[in-house]
Amino acid sequence: SMFNSRRISALFAPRLTDGVVKLDIRTQDAQTNTVLTTYHLQSPLEGTRMGCVQAALQFAEPAELPTDPFLILQNKYPALRALRTDADIGDGMWICYHCRHENILRHWKGPFPFKYLRCDRCDRQLSHTCHSSEVLTPWPFGMISAPAPPLGHEVRYCHVCTQCGLSHRAEMVGTTLDFYGVTCAGCGSSSYGDWPRYYIGSVEPYRRDPD
Ligand SMILES: [Zn+2]
Ligand SMILES: [Zn+2]
Numbered sequence: 001s002m003f004n005s006r007r008i009s010a011l012f013a014p015r016l017t018d019g020v021v022k023l024d025i026r027t028q029d030a031q032t033n034t035v036l037t038t039y040h041l042q043s044p045l046e047g048t049r050m051g052c053v054q055a056a057l058q059f060a061e062p063a064e065l066p067t068d069p070f071l072i073l074q075n076k077y078p079a080l081r082a083l084r085t086d087a088d089i090g091d092g093m094w095i096c097y098h099c100r101h102e103n104i105l106r107h108w109k110g111p112f113p114f115k116y117l118r119c120d121r122c123d124r125q126l127s128h129t130c131h132s133s134e135v136l137t138p139w140p141f142g143m144i145s146a147p148a149p150p151l152g153h154e155v156r157y158c159h160v161c162t163q164c165g166l167s168h169r170a171e172m173v174g175t176t177l178d179f180y181g182v183t184c185a186g187c188g189s190s191s192y193g194d195w196p197r198y199y200i201g202s203v204e205p206y207r208r209d210p211d
Helices: 002-012 014-018 046-058 069-074 204-208
Strands: 021-027 034-041 092-095 102-105 157-160 167-169 171-173 176-178 180-183 190-192 197-199
Touching: none
Parallel strands: none
Antiparallel strands: 021 034, 092 102, 157 167, 157 197, 171 176, 180 190
């Protein structure tokens, strides 16, 4: 994860010199991750901002191990959705509150842990009223303290832009979570701590029992 974070930082780095965007990259911990913290637009070049995000999304690597083939054989994955490969199964699902569509979740390394969380059927973004499996466990607004991730591991908390649905990995200093003052890397809107928050839980319960 350490190398992945650095690679993403490097992807953004060339932009630092051309004065189009300014990135504020902060070291979370001397030993562990370099975390992309804030993202400021200095001129409204939509194409450039989207280019940066698209690159980060395109080169993101899966954060979880693939589903054990033994589990696929053992489980009666719903035939309707024909979940037969790791790519089909993913790391969990969320059910759209508006249209009831079951959307597959995949946890990615880097600053955008679930990429865009928009419904495949109706295109609305995930909200707190949508049900989701353990990998995306709703996290109460009042909780700002949590165990620090093990050395070399990424923070397992995230929040989701209410305007465009892009998921952002949370910042953490010591055992304190910081969800405030983030500018969405996808659409430029600001979070005042009001985006829905989630704990990135285990993929195991879902993979053992995908219903
Ligand atoms: Zn929907
Ligand atoms: Zn956004």
